[in-house]
Amino acid sequence: MSTVQIRDVRKSYGAHPVLHGVDIDIADGEFVILVGPSGCGKSTLLRMVAGLESITGGTISIDERVVNGLEPKDRDIAMVFQNYALYPQMTVAQNMGFALELAGARKEEIKRKVDHAAGILGLEPLLQRKPAQLSGGQRQRVAMGRAIVRDPKVFLFDEPLSNLDAKLRVKMRAEIKALHQRLKTTIVYVTHDQIEAMTMADKIVVMQGGHIEQIGTPLELYDHPKNVFVAGFLGSPAMNFLDGVIIGEDGSFLELGGAGRVPLANGYRNADGKSVIVGVRPEDIGIAEANGIPAEVIVVEPTGSETHLAVRLGGQEIIVVLRSRVSLAPGEQVHLSFEGARFHVFDKETQERLQR
Amino acid sequence: MTMMSASIHANTLEKPQRDWVLVALWATLALVALIWVAPFVFIVFTSLKSNAAVMSSSAFAPPVDPKFANYSGAWDRGRFNTTFFNSVIITAIKVPLGLFISAMAAYALAKIEFAGRKMLLLAILFGTMIPFQVMLAPLFTLVNGLHLIDTYPGVILPYLAFGIPYQVFILQSFFRGIPKELSEAARIDGASHFVIFRRIFLPVSLPVLAALLILDFVSTWNEFAMALVLLQDRDMWTLPLGLSAFQGQFSRDYGQLNAAIVMTVLPAAIVYLIFQRYFVSGLTSGAVKG
Numbered sequence: 064m065s066t067v068q069i070r071d072v073r074k075s076y077g078a079h080p081v082l083h084g085v086d087i088d089i090a091d092g093e094f095v096i097l098v099g100p101s102g103c104g105k106s107t108l109l110r111m112v113a114g115l116e117s118i119t120g121g122t123i124s125i126d127e128r129v130v131n132g133l134e135p136k137d138r139d140i141a142m143v144f145q146n147y148a149l150y151p152q153m154t155v156a157q158n159m160g161f162a163l164e165l166a167g168a169r170k171e172e173i174k175r176k177v178d179h180a181a182g183i184l185g186l187e188p189l190l191q192r193k194p195a196q197l198s199g200g201q202r203q204r205v206a207m208g209r210a211i212v213r214d215p216k217v218f219l220f221d222e223p224l225s226n227l228d229a230k231l232r233v234k235m236r237a238e239i240k241a242l243h244q245r246l247k248t249t250i251v252y253v254t255h256d257q258i259e260a261m262t263m264a265d266k267i268v269v270m271q272g273g274h275i276e277q278i279g280t281p282l283e284l285y286d287h288p289k290n291v292f293v294a295g296f297l298g299s300p301a302m303n304f305l306d307g308v309i310i311g312e313d314g315s316f317l318e319l320g321g322a323g324r325v326p327l328a329n330g331y332r333n334a335d336g337k338s339v340i341v342g343v344r345p346e347d348i349g350i351a352e353a354n355g356i357p358a359e360v361i362v363v364e365p366t367g368s369e370t371h372l373a374v375r376l377g378g379q380e381i382i383v384v385l386r387s388r389v390s391l392a393p394g395e396q397v398h399l400s401f402e403g404a405r406f407h408v409f410d411k412e413t414q415e416r417l418q419r
Numbered sequence: 420m421t422m423m424s425a426s427i428h429a430n431t432l433e434k435p436q437r438d439w440v441l442v443a444l445w446a447t448l449a450l451v452a453l454i455w456v457a458p459f460v461f462i463v464f465t466s467l468k469s470n471a472a473v474m475s476s477s478a479f480a481p482p483v484d485p486k487f488a489n490y491s492g493a494w495d496r497g498r499f500n501t502t503f504f505n506s507v508i509i510t511a512i513k514v515p516l517g518l519f520i521s522a523m524a525a526y527a528l529a530k531i532e533f534a535g536r537k538m539l540l541l542a543i544l545f546g547t548m549i550p551f552q553v554m555l556a557p558l559f560t561l562v563n564g565l566h567l568i569d570t571y572p573g574v575i576l577p578y579l580a581f582g583i584p585y586q587v588f589i590l591q592s593f594f595r596g597i598p599k600e601l602s603e604a605a606r607i608d609g610a611s612h613f614v615i616f617r618r619i620f621l622p623v624s625l626p627v628l629a630a631l632l633i634l635d636f637v638s639t640w641n642e643f644a645m646a647l648v649l650l651q652d653r654d655m656w657t658l659p660l661g662l663s664a665f666q667g668q669f670s671r672d673y674g675q676l677n678a679a680i681v682m683t684v685l686p687a688a689i690v691y692l693i694f695q696r697y698f699v700s701g702l703t704s705g706a707v708k709g
Contacts, residue, residue, distance in 0.1 A: 113603075113607060114606075114607075115603050115606070115607075134606070135603075135606045135607045136606065136607060136608070136609035136610075140607065141607065142603075142604070142607050144600040144603070144604060145600075146598060146600055148598065148600035148601050148603065148604035149604075150601065150604075150605070150618075150619055151622075151623060152622040152623065161605075161608050161610075162607075162608035162609055165608055165609040165610055165614065166609055209604075209608075213608075
């Protein structure tokens with residue numbers, strides 16, 4: 064059992080608050096990713112769980128034991144830092160065994176545990192090297208090895224892949240996920256990269272400005288974002304937002320950016336004439352033969368497997384992702400089809416998802 | 420094919436264009452080196468000449484008949500047995516102890532949050548701004564009041580007090596440059612501040628410590644004014660004091676005087692040569708990280 068409870072946790076630096084009361088429940092073995100733009104408080108929260116930052120208000124419990132006043136070493140956690148934080152003068156083996164050495168473990172035990180962790184991560188040939196002799200990916204793996212050796216209740220990752228190149232990042236992403244599936248240890252992971260969050264997490268916590276915007280599984284958040292921020296943050300290319308107006312007494316039509324009218328599968332009652340923000344995922348839009356809403360092609364970006372189109376629709380620019388290859392040129396007129404599209408309708412004032 | 424290889428051949432044979440800035444730089448460096456080396460050459464040459472040879476030959480003329488006896492004579496007459504021993508004791512205690520204390524203080528000032536940290540740092544920095552000559556009289560009164568005149572602690576303690584502030588200043592700015600994640604990782608691994616200092620920070624700072632060691636060794640070894648005030652008993656004199664007495668006593672024997680000077684500066688030169696590769700990298704790493 065290794066659960067983490069974060070209850071009404073606040074953090075201020077002097078008079079400047081950075082976390083405004085955050086509640087998160089993390090179940091045993093869960094892979095939770097805190098995601099949000101720079102300065103949203105996600106790293107601060109992680110560092111508070113680690114014990115590296117003091118807690119201004121609220122409680123953090125690990126395994127139902129409040130850890131607010133405990134030193135980092137007494138919290139039974141291990142942390143992987145963005146810049147790896149390997150001890151430069153120690154070998155890989157010494158780096159990995161340092162915590163056990165400090166805890167007074169016997170040499171044979173340290174060696175056994177270091178060898179075991181090295182086996183999991185494929186680090187055996189590197190054990191006698193110094194960090195300076197390793198590549199970025201290898202260093203990252205050593206940092207994870209250092210965490211694994213301690214067999215902690217909770218792993219904390221602070222943007223561990225940000226310093227790696229794109230290709231290595233994809234590889235390490237898969238490795239971390241595989242590692243979690245193998246070890247089944249609770250992980251709290253911080254990133255600003257929504258793709259990392261979508262691909263790896265059991266549960267995503269989207270944060271902004273010291274608040275939690277939404278908590279849920281990746282697909283819950285993708286399919287039912289609570290507000291415009293979450294809708295725009297998750298997904299690549301990002302969701303399109305159009306100004307719209309709900310039409311009809313049973314609210315079964317949407318006027319899209321003054322460019323045309325589309326039917327809604329389930330109407331919004333008593334909302335006739337309400338100004339809204341309409342979110343549509345780029346992949347939910349298609350090209351129709353004739354009957355769609357007319358738009359002008361601005362840019363065509365073939366990626367090989369998909370084609371990304373930037374089009375102008377009634378004065379607003381949106382992105383369309385097509386699974387097929389098309390021969391279109393900038394300036395051409397197309398008809399957009401929203402048939403079967405999932406519309407995300409948000410209140411224009413509150414930016415919150417509109418309830419039916 | 421033949422044409423291509425011929426043109427490559429011509430290219431490689433072509434002289435690279437002369438970089439006049441580099442040439443000027445080298446010439447200036449050579450000149451500066453010459454100016455700095457000249458007195459040393461003069462001293463070494465003179466130390467091997469008899470008094471008559473000193474008077475009759477040019478200062479930079481190599482000794483025709485090297486008089487190595489100048490060295491043994493100077494050693495005896497300058498009481499080097501005593502002064503050398505005193506200098507070794509004082510330097511061997513003061514330099515490592517001072518560095519260790521400075522490093523610990525610098526770590527605390529750079530990495531431990533506590534109330535009044537900035538004020539304390541300012542107070543220590545203030546210590547670097549006061550020339551010790553201003554303090555000589557009160558220092559004498561203080562050391563005399565503690566009955567420490569003519570003792571090792573009586574000179575080592577003031578040396579520490581005047582040496583530590585600038586070392587703390589340099590080291591704390593270096594420690595600040597060490598990523599905080601390194602000490603945070605160690606804290607999570609279960610290390611106390613002292614363990615972090617000893618196992619992580621000291622090894623990382625070796626180049627800077629080596630640089631400070633050289634500077635401190637040379638300045639302690641050569642220190643004259645404070646020793647002159649605090650050490651009155653000839654049996655407690657250090658090398659520079661012994662050297663000063665030399666001049667009055669044997670003012671006509673330039674050979675022995677210069678032999679004594681060579682023997683005095685030699686240990687400092689040896690320490691510098693041993694640590695100089697760290698010294699250079701220490702200066703640059705301090706500059707970049709600090």
